[in-house]
Amino acid sequence: MKELRLMKGNEALAEAAIRAGADAYFGYPITPQSEVIEYLMAQNTEERTGMVVLQAESEVAAINMVYGAAGCGKKAITTSSSPGISLKQEGLSYIAGAELPCVVANIVRGGPGLGTIQPSQSDYLQAVKGGGHGDYKLIVLAPATVQETVDYVKLAFDLAFKYRNPVMILSDGIIGQMMEKVELFEQIPRSDKVYDWATTGKEPGKDHVIITSLQLQPENQEKVNLRLQAKYKEVEKNEVLYESYNIDDAEYVFVAFGSCGRITQKAMELARKKGYKVGQIRPQTLYPFPVEILSKLADKVKGFLTVEMNAGQMVEDVRLAVNGKKPVEYYGRFGGMIPSPEEILDAFEQKFIGG
Amino acid sequence: MIMAENLKNPENLVYEKTKVLTDRVLHYCPGCGHGTAHRMLAEAIDDLGIQEETIGVAPVGCSVLAYYYFDVDMTEAAHGRAPAVATGIKRVMPEKYVFTYQGDGDLAAIGTAETIHACNRGENILIVFVNNGIYGMTGGQMAPTTLENMKSTTSPRGRDVKTMGAPLKITELIAQLPGTYYVARHSVHTPANARKTKRALKKALEYQKEEKGTCFIEVVSNCPSNWKMTPVESNKWMEENMFPFYPLGDIKVPQ
Numbered sequence: 001m002k003e004l005r006l007m008k009g010n011e012a013l014a015e016a017a018i019r020a021g022a023d024a025y026f027g028y029p030i031t032p033q034s035e036v037i038e039y040l041m042a043q044n045t046e047e048r049t050g051m052v053v054l055q056a057e058s059e060v061a062a063i064n065m066v067y068g069a070a071g072c073g074k075k076a077i078t079t080s081s082s083p084g085i086s087l088k089q090e091g092l093s094y095i096a097g098a099e100l101p102c103v104v105a106n107i108v109r110g111g112p113g114l115g116t117i118q119p120s121q122s123d124y125l126q127a128v129k130g131g132g133h134g135d136y137k138l139i140v141l142a143p144a145t146v147q148e149t150v151d152y153v154k155l156a157f158d159l160a161f162k163y164r165n166p167v168m169i170l171s172d173g174i175i176g177q178m179m180e181k182v183e184l185f186e187q188i189p190r191s192d193k194v195y196d197w198a199t200t201g202k203e204p205g206k207d208h209v210i211i212t213s214l215q216l217q218p219e220n221q222e223k224v225n226l227r228l229q230a231k232y233k234e235v236e237k238n239e240v241l242y243e244s245y246n247i248d249d250a251e252y253v254f255v256a257f258g259s260c261g262r263i264t265q266k267a268m269e270l271a272r273k274k275g276y277k278v279g280q281i282r283p284q285t286l287y288p289f290p291v292e293i294l295s296k297l298a299d300k301v302k303g304f305l306t307v308e309m310n311a312g313q314m315v316e317d318v319r320l321a322v323n324g325k326k327p328v329e330y331y332g333r334f335g336g337m338i339p340s341p342e343e344i345l346d347a348f349e350q351k352f353i354g355g
Numbered sequence: 356m357i358m359a360e361n362l363k364n365p366e367n368l369v370y371e372k373t374k375v376l377t378d379r380v381l382h383y384c385p386g387c388g389h390g391t392a393h394r395m396l397a398e399a400i401d402d403l404g405i406q407e408e409t410i411g412v413a414p415v416g417c418s419v420l421a422y423y424y425f426d427v428d429m430t431e432a433a434h435g436r437a438p439a440v441a442t443g444i445k446r447v448m449p450e451k452y453v454f455t456y457q458g459d460g461d462l463a464a465i466g467t468a469e470t471i472h473a474c475n476r477g478e479n480i481l482i483v484f485v486n487n488g489i490y491g492m493t494g495g496q497m498a499p500t501t502l503e504n505m506k507s508t509t510s511p512r513g514r515d516v517k518t519m520g521a522p523l524k525i526t527e528l529i530a531q532l533p534g535t536y537y538v539a540r541h542s543v544h545t546p547a548n549a550r551k552t553k554r555a556l557k558k559a560l561e562y563q564k565e566e567k568g569t570c571f572i573e574v575v576s577n578c579p580s581n582w583k584m585t586p587v588e589s590n591k592w593m594e595e596n597m598f599p600f601y602p603l604g605d606i607k608v609p610q
Binding site: 090 | 377407408410412419420423426427429432439441442443445446447468472
């Protein structure tokens with residue numbers, strides 16, 4: 001039976017974590033995502049599923065608690081918003097380096113610095129290019145709705161364990177704070193699976209398990225890097241997700257993700273009403289990025305407009321995908337400001353049609 | 356004639372290396388206390404028969420490679436974060452014995468927040484804190500525990516407490532927290548002291564089984580290489596200079 005509820009994005013994310021069979025959540029309050037830990041605490045998860053929920057002393061501690069729990073082969077998750085995600089970068093680099101699975105959600109707010117508590121997409125590059133030190137990637141999922149937030153929590157855990165890699169849900173203050181109808185998936189039981197890579201106590205007659213990201217010999221560190229790169233290639237081959245709208249006859253393509261993807265969809269409809277043949281690609285995975293479809297479209301359309309709630313970050317990846325075949329323009333608002341569909345349409349007309 | 360081969364029989368066996376240490380050659384400098392401290396902890400784990408139920412967390416510092424030497428499941432933490440990593444492990448595997456092994460820079464400088472808050476929550480873990488008053492691995496820089504007027508590569512004219520702060524007695528500090536159950540300071544520079552350290556570590560692990568809260572054992576140790584002394588000189592210097600400021604013994608014992 002379908003379980004439908006009207007839920008705030010952050011609370012739906014928390015509920016999805018419980019239902020995904022998460023073993024542990026470690027977090028620290030920050031606007032606009034504090035409802036996640038509040039909801040989990042209110043749910044008394046220790047009673048409900050046995051899931052550990054702990055308020056850490058900092059974002060740094062929270063991600064390192066995730067590292068410890070993930071190293072035991074447990075499903076661990078943390079959430080935060082931009083300034084807090086900056087603090088987690090050290091831990092994420094270690095988790096990626098040690099090849100452990102975990103889920104991190106960033107309910108992005110505007111920056112830099114303490115910035116604003118209003119929604120933004122200005123952590124795009126940090127999310128998709130690694131974020132911390134060293135050559136590594138996060139798998140990045142970008143929900144546009146509360147429903148996708150819920151679905152991506154489950155998907156994120158699946159991908160994290162499939163590739164033993166941290167997965168980030170790159171949401172924003174709009175999706176985190178708004179209420180929408182959502183269909184919840186059924187409770188997945190917590191797993192007691194013991195993994196041979198996890199620290200669960202040395203088994204008699206077997207080598208002890210060591211979780212580390214340290215290789216003092218450069219030859220060995222290069223091997224680790226080559227293995228990571230091979231893994232990322234697999235991810236790029238298998239896990240790309242995007243939605244396309246009206247691309248069959250499109251002469252122009254809007255590219256936008258997350259909440260901005262929804263606003264841009266409205267702009268596309270307005271453009272269609274004025275007779276412009278506009279389609280849209282909404283990347284749902286930001287890493288891996290939907291390179292192939294954009295490259296294909298570049299052979300037949302006249303140009304692309306990326307729309308972002310930042311100063312132009314994803315546009316770099318769109319340009320790489322299009323590879324100079326067609327013009328790629330950018331329009332965005334930032335610092336917590338949200339573009340309107342009319343503004344986007346104006347920008348499109350100015351850049352492509354001629355004001 | 357007495358042949359060495361003939362002596363190798365059980366009744367002549369007076370010492371055996373604990374199986375909780377691997378056969379890997381230690382990378383520590385000659386005369387360094389880490390090797391003995393490792394052995395005491397490994398023997399404590401062995402005596403309690405908990406090798407297969409123990410998970411350790413290595414720090415960043417000289418003992419970064421501790422995971423090669425302890426034959427238990429081990430995780431390498433980022434600098435200073437071992438108590439947070441241990442918290443994550445212990446919370447999802449409460450039936451396991453969890454320890455961290457950390458130096459003074461790791462525990463009392465970059466990891467101060469993680470140390471204090473893990474202790475304040477009373478995490479059921481053992482924190483082993485090896486204090487030699489210097490950053491060993493990076494080549495002898497000033498640590499939070501470097502003594503007043505003590506020279507290091509970043510306090511070449513001696514630690515000036517007016518500008519560099521006073522040495523931090525973090526062990527006394529965390530002993531104030533209700534979450535800590537057993538806090539003691541020992542050394543491993545003589546057989547008698549090493550045995551005391553081992554007894555303390557064993558007790559701490561026993562308290563962990565009883566879920567009493569955080570146990571914190573400091574081992575005041577030496578650093579011949581970076582103190583620029585022979586091992587013997589360094590132990591003498593430690594007795595004369597470190598022990599007066601960091602006195603050995605119990606700091607907080609169960610009531």
